[in-house]
Amino acid sequence: MADEKRLQEDLVLSNAPHIRTKDSVRKVMWLVVISLLPVTINSVYLFGCQVLLLIGTAVITAMAAEAAYQFLLKRKITALDGSAVITGLLLAMNVPPHAPVWMVALGSAFAIIIAKQLFGGIGFNIFNPALAGRAFMMASWPVEMTTTWHPFSSGNVLSSSLPRAHSLSQQAVDTITSATPLGVLKDGQGLLKDLAVAPGQLYEFLFSGEMLKSLFMGNIGGCIGETSALFILIGAAFLLYKKIITWHIPVSYIGTVVVIMLMYYLFNDSDMPYRAILFHLLSGGLMLGAFYMATDMVTSPVTARGMIIFGAGCGIITSVIRLWGGYPEGVSYSILLMNAAVPLIDRLTKPRVFGTEKN
């Protein structure tokens, strides 16, 4: 019945499609690592090799924690797929450069084991593991997490060689430069009282061209990944070009912050509203958060519309925390809170199936 000449070809039999993209999870992760090189190099330049020690600790702890967890639970070990590397790297970006090594290790282990693996491993975690790790560290060791970020040997966060507003006393300058820009902005009231500094003088100093330039270029204190908007933007441009991230979340996040800040400063009849907004954009972890943390694929929506809503939500919460909340900085918490809303956002922004009614 069957033709005797049928050949045994050792052929691969599978359903269409027979071609696949060359992209893989590992490739995506490595591209993200590469995009963070400019920021990392700038940080090493600013803070010294301590930075590399912390990054290394975070990354190795993350991979080890993942491998150990998966080994103990007899699951497939995926510690080398690149996702643990990213979590470790991004966690390190969010800690101060002079934080203790053991603290970073614990934070990294928490991020992987609690925030990622316990939820089901890659693809199943609700919260951004690196940010969850940072939140854990902030809650456990608030002092170390908010004071160990001085790049200057004087212990200052801002260079005291920033041209001073002509009317500020030396003492005022010293006090101001030992805190972070956002911290100064938030605690302006306290400074005013102690040092007889008028609000106008303070803002003149904070929003001066030199200050803004420092924030942009990055010779200022803060967490490892937070200080230079310039290098973050370079890395982000690379990610956008390689289509690892899309514009929706960063534009929506930053755009919303701009709009809210604009309304706030204009409503309050502020002297330099546009500089104030630029100051907010360039300081704290906003750039890092908008381009690297909020865009984490697993913890953000899958549809374009959902991403825009997500970004806007992050923008609103960040602005509210910064302007009226207790913390000077709100990026990490706003992203974590919006992460919790993602399943709902996904459900509400399902695309209309081709050929069905618009309703």
Next chain:
Amino acid sequence: MLLKTFKGGIHPPGHKKLSRDKPFVNLSIPHRCYIPLQQHIGKPAVPLVEVDDIVEEGQIIGRADGFISANVHASIPGRVVEITDYPTVYSEHGQCVVIEAEGSFSSSGKNVESRNWEELSSDELMNLVHEAGITGMGGAAFPTAVKLSPPEHREIDTFVVNGAECEPYLTVDDMLMQTYPDEIIEGIRITLKILKINKAAIGIEKNKPEAIKAISKAIENGNFNETIELHPLPVKYPQGAEKQLIYTILKREVPSGELPLDVGVVVNNVGTIFAMREAVLYGKPLIERFLTVTGSIVKKPGNYKVRIGARITDIVEECGGLTEKPAKIIMGGPMCGLALNHMEISVVKGTSGILILGQDEVTIHDYNPCIRCGRCVAACPMHLMPNELGNAVEKQRYDIAETLHPFDCIMCGSCTYVCPSKRPLSHFIKLAQVTFSAKR
């Protein structure tokens, strides 16, 4: 001006360079043809011949069984040596009529007088198409006469001609349009008469400039600009999928679960139109077709004319054979084609291409969990959520899968192509479709 295209789709590497400049070459007539009686959607044809019968070239050997079926004809003159089951592209056991070549050719190489089709009525034209056993030659193989006879109450206003050829590697439609543009225009006019309408729209992807030029000139020469419009299309897969094609050209959305008829449209591939013209003008049944033989390990890739029932193994041999051991033999294109487990399979009416992939072009993937990157959602031309469908089927949560519109999936493979976790999304969705169909 380029039309705005459908939302979604992908841009896989085209690989058309292997064969796009190769003019048609006639391959040798096989000494034995294995002609399946099922080459179309619907019921298989009923055999009209018996073993040891002598048949002429083009003689009918299988009659359409019921409304949705098609006639089958002898591709070569000769003796019927077997009527048995052979593996075909559609089934492990497909009834085939095997003819051993003998005697002279009645039409090939002979000058056949052409009819004046303009004197025939719509019904007479339709009958010629039906008699000739014409089925869709873009891949789906739906009996054309059935497609051209919509139910009474359905109003058709536009005939859409599919010259998109969006699948990578395939170039047969491109070469057909470049080589026979006037014939295709005539075929379109014949079809317009059958449908009793006077508006046609041809879609050709922009990456075929020579074809666009040739067809455009043919329309100009005959002064048919009023009835036939040519639309260059953006290059994207799956631009040639009929729902997406209709949307791009006419901005009409075929409703979920319905056919193009429902938006007043009938779609046909250019190859089908060419065959219809041959049937009407010369009474020639569907016994041969053009196709692309391609792949980086094929010695002589190109566009060829072959007889229905010729075996892939003989065709590949005539194309110089392969430079190394093949990993996949595909009938069709790389996105929707069928992988075969050996080469003793016949070319059928819907075979638009034979693609052979080498060892390093094929990877067997181990897949990983969904990382929610959203690429599949962005790629899906039907705007589904392949990630959710895949997850639901993987966990056997068919209750969830049912709410995600699995039957709206056109099985284009775009989602599976883009997934960085290498998840077999099309397969999961197919499994959902099959599971639900079985339950009904």
